[in-house]
Amino acid sequence: MSLSRNSSLWSTTDGILLPAFGRTYQINYEAVINWIKSGPQVFPPNLRAGRVLYYSAIPDFPSNQSTGGSEDQKFWRAYIDYVIGVAFRDPNSPEIELRDAWLYGTNTIPWGGNSRITNLAATTTSPLPYMHYNDNPVHPRLNFWFGPLSMLDFLSCYQTFHNWLPGTCHESATWQLKAGIQSSLTYLEKNHPNDQAALIYFSSINNYNSARVKLGKDFTRMKNALFYPFSLLDHLDNPNQEIRPYHASFNAQYLGIDNYDMFFWDDSSGEIPNAAQGTCPQMGFMVAYNEFCSFAGFNGRQGASKMVILETDGRPTSSASANFVASNMPFHHRFQSIQSLNSNSDHSNNALMALRNLCNSATRSQGNPAFGNSPGYSTTKSPVRAHALAFGYLFEPSFFGQTPSSIEAMEFLVNVQKIGGTSRPSATSLEDYKIITGDFNSRIDKLRTAFERILQSGVQITLIE
Numbered sequence: 001m002s003l004s005r006n007s008s009l010w011s012t013t014d015g016i017l018l019p020a021f022g023r024t025y026q027i028n029y030e031a032v033i034n035w036i037k038s039g040p041q042v043f044p045p046n047l048r049a050g051r052v053l054y055y056s057a058i059p060d061f062p063s064n065q066s067t068g069g070s071e072d073q074k075f076w077r078a079y080i081d082y083v084i085g086v087a088f089r090d091p092n093s094p095e096i097e098l099r100d101a102w103l104y105g106t107n108t109i110p111w112g113g114n115s116r117i118t119n120l121a122a123t124t125t126s127p128l129p130y131m132h133y134n135d136n137p138v139h140p141r142l143n144f145w146f147g148p149l150s151m152l153d154f155l156s157c158y159q160t161f162h163n164w165l166p167g168t169c170h171e172s173a174t175w176q177l178k179a180g181i182q183s184s185l186t187y188l189e190k191n192h193p194n195d196q197a198a199l200i201y202f203s204s205i206n207n208y209n210s211a212r213v214k215l216g217k218d219f220t221r222m223k224n225a226l227f228y229p230f231s232l233l234d235h236l237d238n239p240n241q242e243i244r245p246y247h248a249s250f251n252a253q254y255l256g257i258d259n260y261d262m263f264f265w266d267d268s269s270g271e272i273p274n275a276a277q278g279t280c281p282q283m284g285f286m287v288a289y290n291e292f293c294s295f296a297g298f299n300g301r302q303g304a305s306k307m308v309i310l311e312t313d314g315r316p317t318s319s320a321s322a323n324f325v326a327s328n329m330p331f332h333h334r335f336q337s338i339q340s341l342n343s344n345s346d347h348s349n350n351a352l353m354a355l356r357n358l359c360n361s362a363t364r365s366q367g368n369p370a371f372g373n374s375p376g377y378s379t380t381k382s383p384v385r386a387h388a389l390a391f392g393y394l395f396e397p398s399f400f401g402q403t404p405s406s407i408e409a410m411e412f413l414v415n416v417q418k419i420g421g422t423s424r425p426s427a428t429s430l431e432d433y434k435i436i437t438g439d440f441n442s443r444i445d446k447l448r449t450a451f452e453r454i455l456q457s458g459v460q461i462t463l464i465e
Contacts, residue, residue: 030061050166051242164245167227167273178226180447189219198291202284204277204318207270209338215299278318284464285354294331305382311465313392315409316347324369359384386420388413391436
C-alpha cells in the first residue's frame with residue numbers, strides 16, 4: 001500500500017495507530033524483504049561471529065508466508081516482527097497484534113515537544129507533497145528502522161528473555177572480565193605447573209549445572225570456553241563448525257509474551273558464553289563441590305589443598321536445588337540433578353550454605369546439605385580456602401552505597417571469605433585489590449593482579465564466575 005499521509009499511521013498523541021479491538025494487521029514479508037534488498041545494503045549478505053551463525057543469506061519470501069520456511073526465513077521473519085513491533089502471533093493465522101512499546105527505547109514524546117499531523121486534504125500546494133513537511137508525529141526510536149542498530153537490539157533484547165550475542169563480541173562488562181580471566185589463566189599455566197583448575201560459570205540457566213571445563217590442566221580449553229559455544233570446544237580446529245542460536249523448529253512467535261513462546265526455540269542459554277539470566281552462585285558452589293570429588297568421572301585429588309575463587313558483579317538473585325548423594329567413602333559425596341530453583345527464598349544464605357558444605361571438614365558426620373551440614377573437603381592441615389572478587393559498576397566508589405543491592409553484594413562477598421577463612425570475623429569489606437573497578441584497562445589489570453596475589457600457594461583451584 002502506498003502511504004500518502006501520516007494520519008493513516010500516526011496519531012497526534014500516542015504514536016503508531018494500533019488496530020481497533022478485535023482487529024489485526026498482516027505483515028507483507030515479501031514486500032519488506034524486497035525493499036531491504038533493493039535499496040542501499042545496510043545488512044551483510046550473511047551474519048556470523050564467534051562460531052555463531054545468525055543467517056546464511058537474506059532470503060526471498062513467498063507471498064504472505066507467515067510461518068514455516070527455512071531457518072534463514074524464520075530468523076528474518078522474527079526480526080521483521082520485532083522491528084515492526086509484533087506483540088503476539090497466532091500460529092494458525094497470518095494476522096498479528098502490535099504493541100508499539102515493545103521495542104527498546106520507545107519514545108512517547110514528539111521531537112521538539114509538539115506533535116503535529118496534517119491531513120493532505122487541507123494542503124493547497126500543487127503538486128501535492130507525498131506527505132506534509134511540517135508533520136511531527138510521535139516517533140519510535142527503533143520501530144520501523146531496519147538496520148544494524150535494530151538488528152543488534154534484536155539479538156540481545158532482555159525484554160524477550162534472550163541474549164544471542166556471540167562470546168567474542170565486546171559485551172560490556174563481560175569482555176573486560178574475559179580478558180582478565182584469560183590473562184590469569186596464562187599466568188596460572190606458566191607459574192603453577194603442578195596445580196589443577198576448573199572453570200565454572202553460574203547463572204539461573206540450568207545448562208550451567210556442570211563445569212565449563214573440568215578440573216585439570218587444559219588451560220587452552222579454558223581460554224576457548226571464554227569465547228566460543230560450549231558444544232564446539234572439541235571442534236574448534238574445524239573452521240566450518242558453528243551453531244545457530246535458535247532451534248530449527250522455532251516459528252518466529254516468541255514475541256507473544258503472554259505465552260512465553262521464546263523459551264521453546266532459544267538454544268543459546270548456557271551454550272554461548274555471554275551475560276544472561278539471574279545470579280546464582282549457589283549453583284556454582286554445588287558444581288565446585290563436585291569438581292573436588294574423587295568419585296568416578298571427577299578429578300578431585302585427596303590430600304591436595306583446595307581453593308575457590310568467586311567473581312561476581314552483584315548479589316545473588318536466584319537459588320538452586322539438587323539431590324545430595326552421600327557415600328561411605330570420604331571425598332565421594334556429590335550433588336546430582338542440579339537445577340535452578342524458582343523461589344523467593346534467601347538467595348544469599350542459600351549460596352553461603354552451599355559454600356559451607358564445600359568448606360566443611362571431610363570427616364564431618366552426614367547432615368542436611370541445605371543447612372550447610374554435609375561433609376566437605378577441609379582437613380586439619382589443608383582447609384578449603386575461598387576468595388571473592390567484586391567486579392564492575394556496582395562497586396565503583398562513585399556508586400557504591402547508593403543502593404541496597406551494592407551493600408548487600410559486598411556483605412555477601414565478605415561472608416564468602418569468612419566461611420572460606422580469608423577474611424576476619426569483623427571484616428566489613430573485601431581487600432582493596434579484590435575490588436575490580438575503574439576503566440576498561442584498569443579492570444583487566446586489577447583482575448590479573450588479584451589472581452596473581454591469590455595464587456601464591458600451590459592448590460587445586462576452582463574458578464567460579
